[in-house]
Amino acid sequence: MDNPEPTATTLADRLFQQLQDAIVDGRMAPGSKISEPELARIHGVSRGPLREAIRRLESSGLVVRRANVGARVAELTLEGLFEIYYVREALEGMACRLAAQHMSATEVADLRRLLDAQRREMEGREAPVYYQQGGDLDFHFCIIQGSRNRKLIEVFWRDLYSQVRMYRAQFGTAGPRVTHALTEHRHIVDAIADGDGELAELLMRRHIRQSRLNAQRQLDPRAAATAPAPTPNPNPTQDPP
Amino acid sequence: MDNPEPTATTLADRLFQQLQDAIVDGRMAPGSKISEPELARIHGVSRGPLREAIRRLESSGLVVRRANVGARVAELTLEGLFEIYYVREALEGMACRLAAQHMSATEVADLRRLLDAQRREMEGREAPVYYQQGGDLDFHFCIIQGSRNRKLIEVFWRDLYSQVRMYRAQFGTAGPRVTHALTEHRHIVDAIADGDGELAELLMRRHIRQSRLNAQRQLDPRAAATAPAPTPNPNPTQDPP
DNA sequence: ATCCGATAGAGTGTCGACAATATCAGGCAA
């Protein structure tokens, strides 16, 4: 992830990256106050670039700011997590439909290779933690990229990606879902390879919806009851052989 | 649109509003360079708040910026317009599904009143220009609001709304579609009133898709051919009696 | 005549300082 050229970007850009990483992986606790003079002193910069970085973090939803009061690291709520799932279901569903139309054969092949690598890595270790943290988002972002829709890519990258990573780092990820998610991913790639945008969208939406329901079951069983039992399958998280 | 309290916001906020309006309605031409010292002199402020406003405009997609080079008003392209339609189809479709679950009876009644007012205004004048410019977006934003999904509302407001207004002001809006759009709006409200989220989403997505196809036919007939003739209806923009 | 390099200019990035506002502690009155 390191930038090959050391100082081709502006100072505010680097501050934004550093603060984003610090917030995402929890070094800056959610809800903690962000003092401009203190942070400027710590990073050895002036308040100008720091303010710019903070404002960009605000656009990413990682910090909340009030005029004349200051900025705080965004609080994580279950409600906010589930809201993001709904937005992702809509956005990534559409991305999948478009990817089925626009992705090249080599891109689909790359996607298949990614899934194979993840499967091998998952078979190797007992607790597939690493996979879900990075690989899953890699898969989703590849499909977003394949949609060829710059606006969609921009919205996902700026408004969703960092916050999804932050929620993952804080709340962790589900256990038995990951292996099932892999087969769902494979079916999605199959639909994309067939150029079946409608099916690809449907599968992606169901995939994200299942992820949300899984999270709701694990984190907030009360909320899961709002879904009117879409399938009578008693163990939907289990994998068929 | 005037703020009732004269100076309850910060200076950068007001600059952001002013510049946003100027860009949206075309007073600042697309592609024109934004010189920080010049704009600062014109508005009688320093470069600090101006830079903050420009950065927020960049987040809204109204301005593109390159490090050490400067900012320009975003160029409008047909491709960009159509890309936004796809994102809106996904996002507002989901918003409609959620609105069907969460909107209160009084909100639905308000929506019906809005539609009636627009119908009356449209019957009054021959060329229903005013309606489409403001009222249509009012309708869509009411539904977005009714989704009760703060993240969805935030994304729509920050990343889509201003650019949609800008494209409308520059390219204008279609003629014979507006009356058809009104009946589509009514059907959507009916589905929401019934609490039928699935139908509401389907209708909203079809509505936005039709708007996109209409725009593609009018602005870029070549692009419209990429859609595989979804219906053999020779005049789909015409209204049934 | 065309292409390349140097130089001047403008503009952006960054900094430190001042002014305005919110927060908090302390004192006073009921």
Added chain:
DNA sequence: TTGCCTGATATTGTCGACACTCTATCGGAT
């Protein structure tokens, strides 16, 4: 003791100035 008012303090908002980068023009060489 509790509530409110007042002042002190720290933080944010804003400003002007300096340093560095990119762009464009001009001169010279091929």
